[in-house]
Amino acid sequence: MKRMSIAEALREGIAEEMARDEAVFCIGEDISVPGGWGGAFTVTLGLEKLFPDRMIDTPIAEAGFFGVSVGAAVMGMRPIADVQYGDFLLCAMDQIHSNASMLRYMSGGTVKVPMVMRAPVGATGRGAQHARSTERFFVGTPGIKVVAVSTAYDAKGMLKAAVRDDNPVMIFEHKLLYGSKGARAESGAVDATSEIPEGDYTVPLDKAAVRREGSDVTIIGWLLMAHLAASAAESLAAEGVEADVIDARSLSPFDYDTIGASVRKTGRVVIVEEGPKTGGVSAELAAGIAERFSDSLKAPVVRVASPDVPVPFAPVLENAYRPDPPRIIAAVHGLMR
Amino acid sequence: MKRMSIAEALREGIAEEMARDEAVFCIGEDISVPGGWGGAFTVTLGLEKLFPDRMIDTPIAEAGFFGVSVGAAVMGMRPIADVQYGDFLLCAMDQIHSNASMLRYMSGGTVKVPMVMRAPVGATGRGAQHARSTERFFVGTPGIKVVAVSTAYDAKGMLKAAVRDDNPVMIFEHKLLYGSKGARAESGAVDATSEIPEGDYTVPLDKAAVRREGSDVTIIGWLLMAHLAASAAESLAAEGVEADVIDARSLSPFDYDTIGASVRKTGRVVIVEEGPKTGGVSAELAAGIAERFSDSLKAPVVRVASPDVPVPFAPVLENAYRPDPPRIIAAVHGLMR
Amino acid sequence: MGTDTIKKYEKEFLLGLYERMFLIREFEEQVKFLFLEGVMPGTIHQCQGQEATAVGVCTALNNDDFITSTHRPHGHALAKGVSPESMLIELFGGVTGCCKGKGGSMHIGDVDKGMLPAIAIVGGGIPLATGMGLAFKMKKTPQVVATFFGDGATSEGAFHEGINMAAIWDLPVVFVCENNFYGASTHVNKVTRLKCIADRAAGYGIRGETVDGNDVLAVYEAAQTAVQECRDGKGPVLLELETYRITGHSRRDACQYQPKEERERWKNNEPIGAFGRVLVTRDDVDEGDLEAIRSQVEQTVVSAIKVGRSAPEPTVADLLTDVYA
Amino acid sequence: MGTDTIKKYEKEFLLGLYERMFLIREFEEQVKFLFLEGVMPGTIHQCQGQEATAVGVCTALNNDDFITSTHRPHGHALAKGVSPESMLIELFGGVTGCCKGKGGSMHIGDVDKGMLPAIAIVGGGIPLATGMGLAFKMKKTPQVVATFFGDGATSEGAFHEGINMAAIWDLPVVFVCENNFYGASTHVNKVTRLKCIADRAAGYGIRGETVDGNDVLAVYEAAQTAVQECRDGKGPVLLELETYRITGHSRRDACQYQPKEERERWKNNEPIGAFGRVLVTRDDVDEGDLEAIRSQVEQTVVSAIKVGRSAPEPTVADLLTDVYA
């Protein structure tokens, strides 16, 4: 066992998968330049020393290198495509949606596209265009699996599961959770380190994680919001309200078994999402829960999300944009009333 | 008064707005080539004769010409950008989301982006990449207004309102509703013609339309699904079930006044959407209705949508993909039980 | 298309080219007929007049080489060896089609024959070809990929990004631009200042070449050279093949945006007739040989249509399969 | 940068160039300091060493001409006349900043000064510039837009699509590539086979030119010519300005991907010192003139920082405004 950050755990996971399978390679901007940073958040730092032929630094051309990944995957390779900021997925949207996600279906199942896409999201003092929570654009895209990792343990295990999966898998990561160090450290970072066991393990791509147990209310979040939900739950416990905290983790498909068990127990649900409320991931989650478990619901599902605005720069505004424990707690109070 | 198809009504609306305001121009692929088709669905046919300097045929470069539209809009022009198929919006996703939608906010309100985007959607025998219902990618995008037109009257009125609006407005149109003629006619087309009054009128961008009144159940749809909902409602009436049929029409923002009045009356809601169920527009609508009107709801909101698959080619599969009156009726039956 | 060139080759080889071009023509003409008759669903983009590009390029490829294609894929597919039956079944939406009826005309493909399902987003398939070339290079196999696209596609960002990456990594990709002078209804002169699209190669530091795309042997020879360069690690190459579609862009297009005399000129220069005229200058080929080929191909297509029309449809249960591997 | 060239110009004009370049340098150095001190929020991309490109180009523009910029916009903004106070307030997230604190470093702009809020998506601003040029042409105003972007941006599809449309419509757009040889940590030689980026112009049929981007007069003259061509309807033009950032790509970047001697060489050739050395070869300019300018600029920046630090923050209510017009 050793304690690792998400960046370190991802790096180790990638290295192990590359060692295990020669078809695995990494592709992206600035991921393996000697003297560089190992991608925007140090995840691939130094891997070019281990795998000099399988770390591909690309031009700045997201549509291009996502398309390249699809083509390579169809020919039997297993690319791990790294986008520096989740925002830039929008540049590659057509390649992801029209090709990566649909080729298998269009081909009548004769083609498969085993690729991993890694995207850091979250508002972190960089202004509107390097801050979006772009999960919403991929959840529910038929043909793609979507996960979001909020602990180092999950990061390594889900990365490895994603590499071994025969489908395109999008992994969302959060800038404030990486634990990137040195010059690439983030202010406002939150500890997401884990004890990482020796040896190989994977974490399934379709299972949510119960982070805390309680019977009064279910709080669902992912990425940074899973941490803030847990911290809100601690405060709530101090006042006698016990929350189940679920890290949704697998966003496509959702794990309605785990979520349902909790909802049936508590009857009250708060979903916490970073990103504009309207049309977000929690819309689907709220609708899906209402459809499946309405008999257990004591009140309508509550969504705590960002307001319907782009991400502002000024710290005071960004902090107001990002859901925080006080807003989560207030939502729970509203529900318990 | 004259009876017009959606394609004709849009064309007349565009022509009137171009005549009214010199800043209005059209831009897109194949929109004004002499001897051509006036865009993929004849909407701009012949307009180059009236406005030879303001019909701009572009190369096949969606990111490019959407970006061009943003730049022109910021400098005081009022572009109407025409994408041949709603699918290709994904090629321009970054320009729409990062620039069109956010420039005003990022600039602290010093810039405005008065542009119209027109996109035909819907599954129409063309296979997976010319068939997607891409509304879901824009609903809830802060800074953009989204509407969907299902009658010729609305098409002209909302087009004109959109041109006069100082924000980016995305208008979704449905291939089976255009009433395109001659070589560009669509098999399976549905009549969406209206009597169009003489003279100028606009239709507000933020109001839903009640297409039929009834007190037992509220059926909400838009585009083709608004028509299928109305036809389902007729069948239901024959068995004594009276449905309110709402054409949601303004998808961002939703008109919760109109929707709420209906929900309070009926207590039962079926939302009908073309496109994969998970993460669709009706997720937000269902969640939003549950949040606002749960006291009136006699049962959870029901979504009738396509399955979570890409659009298949074979007619038998495409027909099964597209929600139809029998499925809507079955959903209502389920709710009334 | 010289009578000299034609002497360099074996008769069988040449008749094979003729046969494959005619197969494409006949296939397309019959499909057009079925479509206009209203018995074939969907929309179609056909390639009558462009048969020499598909056949010339694909003849220069091995079975295990690959192609990618576009919204106009029938010719490429037939030239690469996809079976007419499996294509016709697909066009009719049959479950035994090359894409189980899920793809349709615009997504025809068959990886067993070395053809990726066609990508109908203009330019969208180009980066995929680069990725396929990357895979071949990383796996150290001698395979090559030829990616077909139109003149219109060269305006797309995907073209720029895809070709540039192939260039910097020296990948075995032949970028095949079928310049038929129109992207839908828009003439190529309206969308680029360049005289020829092969000049775009200079922007990527690779070799570009403009070839008479209606001369199947010229195409074949240019493709052979390009393919060899790619196999030798000296790729990629941009081939511009000048040709013309003597049919509509799609569906019932009357092509009124094309000057009539331009259309006539190209019709008179369509590649199959032109090749036939040169072929019969050989001592060992006469019009009867060609006639025999044509009637045999006609038979093939007739029986493929029969298979296509009677193929079983998918069942609704098929709607939900093949989404995930 | 010859002592001859320098004689062609008025003293005031030349000292103005010096002053604006030094303003950028001083601004950036103080911002770097504030950032490392931890008092300034966000991330920053700075342009020390690249002052001559911003100043040379913007000096060739009129007040009502426009620029677009990138993730590295401070120099462009100062050169176009955006006030240092309004920028510093913005960097500190103040509500009276040029974007009301909503934009931040990467989106600095001020349309009243002819600068669109910067677009931080690499390449993403280029089509906007084409659109602005289209608006000028349609409105028949004599305005020109200069769009700044880096070497890295030329690999993006948006570059290709945007520049091609400007070319085919003869728009008044100067495409200004600041080639500082690195896109983040990646050397330009890794991302293109071309020797110089100006050669990309050939792919669009427009004029391209490579200029010493550390020679402010050379930049100015090249920009003037390009701007004039654009005003005359002979645009667009692609200018490649070779320069170097003598600071990190962003934040605390130690630039270990750059060879040390390359870094040293460029540091010795940084544009302000170089220009100063030539300036004083004039009879009517001495080191004292430059010193006076520098200390006055230092004062300007000091007081702008004071304004920036003490500017009021937005209130939470501001979060919800400015989404729609």
Ligand SMILES: Cc1ncc(C[n+]2csc(CCOP(=O)(O)OP(=O)(O)O)c2C)c(N)n1
């Ligand atoms: C991204 C995208 N934009 C637009 C279209 C619509 N469209 C289909 S084919 C076509 C013209 C393509 O021209 P070209 O690349 O020259 O190929 P050709 O049709 O001549 O074979 C267009 C505009 C599309 N399929 N994809």
Ligand SMILES: Cc1ncc(C[n+]2csc(CCOP(=O)(O)OP(=O)(O)O)c2C)c(N)n1
């Ligand atoms: C579409 C996109 N991809 C990646 C990035 C991350 N990024 C920011 S700056 C940069 C390098 C840009 O290089 P260049 O265009 O040469 O400009 P320079 O930084 O040298 O001024 C990268 C990769 C981005 N902002 N946008």
Ligand SMILES: [Mg+2]
């Ligand atoms: Mg063409």
Ligand SMILES: [Mg+2]
């Ligand atoms: Mg650079």
